[in-house]
Amino acid sequence: MWRRLRAWVRRDAVSDEIRDEMAFHLEMRIEERMQQGWSRPEAERMVRRRFGNVARLHDEGYDVRGGGVLETVAQDVRHCLRQLRRKPAYATATVATLSLGIGLIATLSSVVDAAWLRPLPFVQPDRLVQIEVQFAPHAGEEMVLSPSVLDVLALQASSPVIEAIGSYHAFEERLVFDPGEPERVTVLSATAGYFEAHGAVPVLGRTLSVDDAREGAEPVVVLGFGFWAQRLGADPAVIGKRVLIDNTHVTVVGVAPREFHRTAHAWRPMPAYGARVGRRGGGITVIARVRDGIPLDAAVESLGAAARALPADDSFGPVLGINATPVYGEIIDGTKDALLLVGVGIVLLVILVGVNVSGLVFAEGAARRQELAVRASLGAGRGRLVRQQLTDATVLAMAASALGLVLAALSLDAVLAILPLEFPPHVAPSVDFRTVGMTVLCGVGVAWIVAAGPAWRLSGINLREWIDGRMPDVRRGWFRRPGQFVVFAQMALAVVLLAGGGLLLRSLNQMLQVDLGFEPEALQVLEVAPIDPAPAVWASYYPALVERLQTMPGVVAVGASDWQPMRELQLFAAMGPDEYAPTPIGATPGLLEAIGARVIDGRLLSRADAGAHAAVLSASAARRFLGTEPAVGRTVHLSRRPHTVIGVVADIRSDGPRAAPQDAAYTWLVPHSFFPPSILLRVDGAGPSIAQLREAASSIGPRVIVERLRPGTALLDDNIRTPRQRTALLSLLAALGLALTLVGVAGVSAQAVLRRSREVAVRVAFGATPGQVVRTVTADTLTPALLGLATGLLVAAYAAPVLSRNLFQVAPTDPYTLGGVGVVVVLAATVVAWLPARRAARIDPVTALRE
């Protein structure tokens, strides 16, 4: 093996050595003859005749001594690259399609790796169980509740099977963090034993202990690794430092290990008593680690016995037992079905890719019959020819793998957002070395499978037969009928997807053109909040900030409100309209001007309305609650208090283009930290920068946290995010489907050319024009394609009502969409089928007939 490698590197020297050796032997034999009396020329002739074919001896010697397989593979690779350079169309089509398939494989690999193969970042995760407490069924329903904190302490004390037990609250609070720039961080509440149960050893300091949760204990926090590294610069002296979380000073006591949790920035001790969270059914998650060596069922039984000793509950009665589910098992099961679905989908797509590429490779290889025949005659065995073609396939696969991996890495986040998979926070799919390895292996494997069939077929070539014209019938191949069927099926599927995508696109377009009643384009939303939660601070801050911002250049109008148009999760939506009053919205003067509401009657809020219980109604609210007479000056009841209507504005579709306008009433804003207000600005041109706004916000007085500045169009985007995602996904699938179909059509067309070359030659010899020839050959391919198109359109028209729930002002059988799709596909398929057919017209009849 090493010998071969060395020989390959010094191949010229090896070749020369063999030559020298032969030359020496030859020379000695000649001298022998000359000593017997022959002249030199005669001696040479005799010796050479006896020696035989020196070149063949040299080659045989080189076979034994030389580079062997390694060298031939290297030769093949170089040859393949040269060939590809000469045929860019084939190379591009094959590599692009393969890389699609390989990109999909890479995505699947990273998902599978994250879900199953990569070890969880805990020690022995199969020893972890989640514990819930069981009570007698109530009204026919099972009663299984989360334990209380006291239960957890009792279980830990009484049960010998548990090595460690801890709990955390799954509701992630986001609290403000200080010193330095305030920002919101994700903090989980956890009890002592939480880290130990996961087997996590802190990188610095300690973890939470039981004492931290006692009443009156000093507040502490354990930081997450990522947060500590990024925000605090991985300061090794961080233990003991004090920081502000939500206006409370806490001491840092430890740093969690790397990659322990994907989203949490810090952990605080869960209060043991008093908080609702700590009671039974409060929603905490309890994780226990079973001691080594104890089988899980025995542990569960023991825990059950210990649980029955727990005090009975006031509402639910005595504790009946324990519900213990392996945490590890949950991660798998939860995603298994979804994973299966995704996996099957990807495998189908890969098979499709494989079939198409196989067709291309076959057509390409058949065009190289001559070269293969010559090689065979020069002594290449079947194995050698097959190896050469597999090498070609591997080169393509490598190029495609590189491209596919890049595609996958770039699109992984987007694809995961679209797929119906949810990963627990300790697990994050990514394209790393393992994924790359798996993908390249699969990619090469796919390429070999794809190329093996054609390679075997084509390597059965014999120069003699080729010259005599008795070729093995490679033209028949196994692609004729099945190939056409594949084109038909792919075309139908692609057309259905395209139709669906087209409908969704049109519907999205319609959505964007709806008159919202206000203008999101020039709108900017600034989210800022004072850190001090005192109501007095909040009450005075926002009006002051609004006044300050009004003076800034570029600001046309500005106001504050506890409402944002089209914001998801309106916090006070719970206080929605009832029969007697429209939705009250807090606003400062300037708000309605800022969002661009149109005044129909009366006027908008001004500073003079400060204590006067004034309200501005939307047109439909006025109509509904006050009838058809003018509303200005009349009274309406909001929040159980009478308000005077001072103006009416046009309806605002505050829930986005798809929902009906809401009845709304705008009254004086009372800022409260439960519903943090935002600042809405109407700007002229670019408006003030975030830095300027931040400075203005900080200049009022109290310390503030400036969360973000968003343009109004971003709010609109959020609102139509789901339809947009759906459209994007379907359009992407449709584009992929069309691309694959076109490749398939190209492949089948190329084979048709090969197959009919003899027939075409006869026709040309009898006087057929190139045009006629091309038409005949193209028809072979276009017939299944057009049949597929027609079928696809029919299916689309029939099945489109399925989408009607997602369509907006577009009919499911919209003729423009279906017609457009039809036209585009016909054009594309014709071009793609026609290009290889052009070659048919240039066939030399004599050569073709001889084949």
Place this chain on the structure above:
Amino acid sequence: MAKRGTNSDQLHGTLDMLVLKTLQHGPMHGYAIAVRLEQLSNEVLQVEEGSLYPALYRMEARGALASEWGVTDTGRRARFYKLTKTGRAQLAEETQSWARITAAVQSVLES
């Protein structure tokens, strides 16, 4: 390489054995081996160069021989082959096997 039948396998084996035997007394180059075989067999065995060199290379690939460049007594550059331990073992084995076969053939012919 062209395929060979079992017949020539036997011829292979015989030639290999003779070459190994020739090299038993010390390293030689290819020409010397051919000449020596002709001498020792009283001109009965004429070695084809077309068979000799492939055999030498084959045995070297299998590890029975080792080769290196050297200088002949006439001052020419040539490649010398010598037996390795594996080669010696192979020689002993093949000699025994050959003796058994010829004895068996002889006893059949004499019966």
